Amino acid sequence: MAELASSTSIVDRMVRAARLDVQLYEEVEADINATNQALLVVVIVALATGIGQAVSASMDATATRGVVGPIVGGLLNALVGWAVWSYVIYYVGTRFMGGTATYGELLRTLGFAQTPNILHIFNFIPVLGGLLSLVAFVWFIVAGFIAARQALDVDNAKTFWTIVLGAVALIVVFAVVGLVVALIFGAGVYVGRLL
Template sequence: MNSNDSKSGLRKTLWNALLLNANFYEHARNTPRNRRIALTIVVLAAFSHLLGSAIILLINRAPISVLLPALILDGLSVVGGYYLWTFMVFKTGQWLKPIDPTYGDLLSPIGFAYAPQILNFLTLIPLLGQTIELVLAVWSLLAVIVAVRQGLDISTRQSTLIGLVGWIPIQIAIGFVQVLEQEMVK
C-alpha cells in the first residue's frame, strides 16, 4: 500500500466516521490496517487537543515548567481516555449481553468514533471554546453509540447506555485535567 492509498483510506474513514455512517461501522472489520487507522485518528485527536491547549496556555503566559507537563497530560488524557472508554464499553457490553467481540475488536470502532475530536483545536476560539468542546464530545458519544449498536448488534437504547457509562467518567476526567491545568498556570 502506498502513501496515497493510506491517505485516501484515512480520509474516507474520517468522513464516514464523522457522518455517523451506520453501514461503515457495521462493516468496519478489526484488521491490522483498521487498527492503525483508528489509532492514527486517536493520535490526531490528541494532537489537536494538545495544540488548542498549547495556544491557550501560551496566551495565558504559562511558564515552560508548567506548559510541558500540561501538554503531556493533555495528550496522554486523550489516548488514555480512548483505551478506558473502549474497556468500559467492553465490560458494560459483557454485562448487558454476552458479547462475542473482544476488547481488541472494539479498539477500531471506538477509535473511529474519536474522529470529531480531530477538530478539538477549534476550542481555542474565544467565547466558543467550551461550547465547541461539548459539541465535539457529544458528537463522539453519538459515534460510539452507532459503533456499539452496529458492532454488537444491539438496540439503540442499550448502545446509548453502554456509551454513556464510559462517556460520563471521561468528561469528568477531562474537566479535572482542565481545572488542574488552570491551577498550575496560577
C-alpha cells in the same frame, strides 16, 4: 481498485466517521488492519486538542505552564482513556448485554468515533472555541453510541445501558483509585511532616 484503496484511507474513514456513517463503523469493526488507523485517529485528535490547549495557554498572560505539557499529557490521557473505555464497553456489553464483540472491534470503532473531537484544536478562539468544543462533545457522544452499537451488535436500548453502566463503573474505579492514591500520598506527606 483505486476506489477500494481510497475507501480504506484514514482520511476517508475519518470523514465517514464524522458523518456518522454506520457502514464505516461496520467496516472498521471487521477490518483488523484498521486498529493502527484507529490508534492514529486517537493520536491525531489528542495532538489537535493539545495544540488548541497549548495555544490557549500561550495567549494567557498569567499562564505558567509550557506548551509541551498539554500536548504530552493530553496524548497520554487520550491513549489510556481510549484503551480503558474500549475495554469497559467491551466488558459490560458482552457480559451483561449479550453483545458479540471483541476488544479489538471496540478499539477500532471507538477510536474512529473520536474524530469529531478534532475540533478541539480551535479551543483557543474566544467564545467560538467553547462552542465548537460543545459541538464536538455532543457529536463524539453520538458517534461513540453508534460505534458501540455496531461493534456489539445490540439494539439502541442495550447500547444505552452499556454506556451508562460503563460510565458508572469507570467513575467508581477512578474514585477508588483516586482515594487509594490520596491515602498513600496523603499519608506520605503526613509522615514526612512528622519526620
